[in-house]
Amino acid sequence: MKYTFDPITLEILWRRLISIVDEADTAVSRTAFSSLLRDAHDYTCMFTDSKGRELAQGTFATPGQSGAMALGIKNLIKKLPRENYHPGDVFITNDPWALAGHLNDICVMSPIFYKGNLTGFTACVFHHSDIGGRVSSDNHDVYEDGLFIPFVKLYDAGTLNHAVMEMIRWNVRTPDEVTGDIRSQIAANHVCSEKIIQMLQENDMDTLDDLADEIITRTEKSMREAIQKVPDGVYRAEGIVEQMEGKEDIIIKVAVEVQGDGITVDLDGSSPQVDWGGNVVFNFTYAYVHMAMKSIFDPYIPNNDGCAKPIAMKAPEGSVVNCRFPAAVAARMQIGHFITEIIYRALAEALPDRVIAGSGGTPATMNVFYGKRKDGRPWHSVIIRGGGMGSSGRGDGAYTYIFPANGANTPVEIFESDTPLIVERRELLPDSGGPGRFKGGLGRRVVFRVPDDQYAPLPPVNLGIQSGRYRYPPEGLFGGKPGAKAQFLVNGEPGNPYGLTQLNPGDVVIMDAAGGGGYGDPLERDPELVAADVANGYVSIEKAREDYGVIIDPQDLKVDAVETEKLRKSLTGP
Numbered sequence: 426m427k428y429t430f431d432p433i434t435l436e437i438l439w440r441r442l443i444s445i446v447d448e449a450d451t452a453v454s455r456t457a458f459s460s461l462l463r464d465a466h467d468y469t470c471m472f473t474d475s476k477g478r479e480l481a482q483g484t485f486a487t488p489g490q491s492g493a494m495a496l497g498i499k500n501l502i503k504k505l506p507r508e509n510y511h512p513g514d515v516f517i518t519n520d521p522w523a524l525a526g527h528l529n530d531i532c533v534m535s536p537i538f539y540k541g542n543l544t545g546f547t548a549c550v551f552h553h554s555d556i557g558g559r560v561s562s563d564n565h566d567v568y569e570d571g572l573f574i575p576f577v578k579l580y581d582a583g584t585l586n587h588a589v590m591e592m593i594r595w596n597v598r599t600p601d602e603v604t605g606d607i608r609s610q611i612a613a614n615h616v617c618s619e620k621i622i623q624m625l626q627e628n629d630m631d632t633l634d635d636l637a638d639e640i641i642t643r644t645e646k647s648m649r650e651a652i653q654k655v656p657d658g659v660y661r662a663e664g665i666v667e668q669m670e671g672k673e674d675i676i677i678k679v680a681v682e683v684q685g686d687g688i689t690v691d692l693d694g695s696s697p698q699v700d701w702g703g704n705v706v707f708n709f710t711y712a713y714v715h716m717a718m719k720s721i722f723d724p725y726i727p728n729n730d731g732c733a734k735p736i737a738m739k740a741p742e743g744s745v746v747n748c749r750f751p752a753a754v755a756a757r758m759q760i761g762h763f764i765t766e767i768i769y770r771a772l773a774e775a776l777p778d779r780v781i782a783g784s785g786g787t788p789a790t791m792n793v794f795y796g797k798r799k800d801g802r803p804w805h806s807v808i809i810r811g812g813g814m815g816s817s818g819r820g821d822g823a824y825t826y827i828f829p830a831n832g833a834n835t836p837v838e839i840f841e842s843d844t845p846l847i848v849e850r851r852e853l854l855p856d857s858g859g860p861g862r863f864k865g866g867l868g869r870r871v872v873f874r875v876p877d878d879q880y881a882p883l884p885p886v887n888l889g890i891q892s893g894r895y896r897y898p899p900e901g902l903f904g905g906k907p908g909a910k911a912q913f914l915v916n917g918e919p920g921n922p923y924g925l926t927q928l929n930p931g932d933v934v935i936m937d938a939a940g941g942g943g944y945g946d947p948l949e950r951d952p953e954l955v956a957a958d959v960a961n962g963y964v965s966i967e968k969a970r971e972d973y974g975v976i977i978d979p980q981d982l983k984v985d986a987v988e989t990e991k992l993r994k995s996l997t998g999p
Contacts, residue, residue: 430635489716498534570702785865856968
């Protein structure tokens with residue numbers, strides 16, 4: 426018997442699905458060992474129906490993980506016939522080509538059984554701080570990236586496969602943390618399964634599939650209606666992504682074809698895969714294509730399989746946006762995060778009010794620290810940080826934002842408790858936001874020091890950086906100016922922001938994240954907003970004059986309206 430749902434019941438059940446996956450999400454934040462998970466929230470929980478179609482994901486899900494999982498879980502389920510799943514089974518894999526694009530993202534997946542029947546799957550992906558290997562963006566193949574876990578059973582009908590867990594323990598630097606985080610993933614899946622079964626019991630339902638059909642169909646319809654409002658045509662753009670010093674820049678080309686209520690995104694013409702870790706697998710490219718489409722066309726509809734149905738994607742195999750095994754992929758975000766921005770650029774003329782300028786948090790800055798404490802114990806920590814977000818036609822860009830990924834900036838107190846390092850400053854950078862009618866978000870500076878204790882010196886600290894924007898700043902839109910570029914200094918001298926750096930006791934590191942691009946002509950910005958920026962320390966008096974044509978009195982920090990009008994007229998011409 427097929428179940429049907431009236432609108433009120435459907436809304437109640439949808440809200441319950443979200444509360445279930447958010448409860449699993451909360452279980453992670455309470456049980457995870459790594460600060461990258463507890464505090465930066467670099468993980469995603471979701472569940473599917475029995476066919477593997479994504480039904481719901483956590484409210485704070487990371488797009489690169491959730492989008493890749495939506496495609497990846499479906500593909501994993503196809504590999505294993507339904508009769509091979511049993512109650513109590515737990516599967517594990519970190520295959521980059523099957524899921525979220527690099528080895529650090531480990532997926533734990535569990536089937537959900539109700540009344541003896543397979544009714545769905547629950548899964549979560551964690552970005553584990555450590556997966557062994559050579560922690561550097563300049564790896565040459567995936568074998569250098571770390572431990573590769575194929576799609577295997579971690580639990581077989583409730584019995585732990587100790588060999589798999591031991592294999593993981595002996596291939597990572599901080600085994601207690603890594604295995605503790607895996608157990609947190611198992612706990613999240615258990616919460617999800619238990620609450621879904623409870624919901625089915627209370628609503629006298631035997632399966633999730635009918636509810637999934639209703640939700641996914643409605644979501645697809647809403648997405649198609651939004652797409653239909655855009656004029657048919659092919660919208661093109663390309664972007665340059667910097668490589669390491671001495672290597673040719675990467676080109677990403679995109680053609681977005683809108684035809685009726687469907688879209689095809691074609692990345693043909695993008696650069697071939699590279700011999701370092703920035704390569705992007707198909708799933709990760711798929712994730713950020715769909716993130717762009719959903720955020721532009723209908724950001725408020727539910728996240729599920731229906732969002733993706735109107736959108737087709739083409740990415741040439743062997744390119745940097747669809748790399749072949751065994752390419753190095755550890756730093757895939759250094760290229761993959763730009764895909765959303767370039768799609769925005771392509772659709773800017775058609776939908777100027779729904780796109781944003783380039784962001785300083787594209788790509789996110791990821792710092793991987795590891796070494797040994799004075800007593801010889803190994804330590805390992807990963808920090809992700811954002812930059813200034815690009816502005817839009819509706820307002821200024823947010824400050825220190827991780828976009829288009831999702832995540833949080835790890836508090837200084839947590840970083841200092843997890844590592845022997847000392848943070849000396851963390852501050853916004855004045856004048857770093859791109860000038861525009863709406864100003865780009867400010868970048869930020871973090872200064873940290875390796876302690877130098879003459880009686881018990883700290884061993885050298887290794888720092889692997891995944892980042893960007895050191896040569897090409899975030900671009901503005903519609904006359905907006907670029908944001909400030911990123912910067913990496915060791916003891917006041919430029920360091921290598923694309924590989925592995927060894928830091929010694931006493932070294933001081935400065936890391937500046939880029940500012941966001943501006944939107945619109947800076948000379949059209951309200952002078953009173955410029956004065957407020959100056960009063961808050963976001964824009965200097967000199968830059969107010971130079972970039973915005975606004976004269977600010979240095980004594981009272983108010984606008985000199987007469988002189989401002991004269992200056993703006995001279996800058997715009999007759």
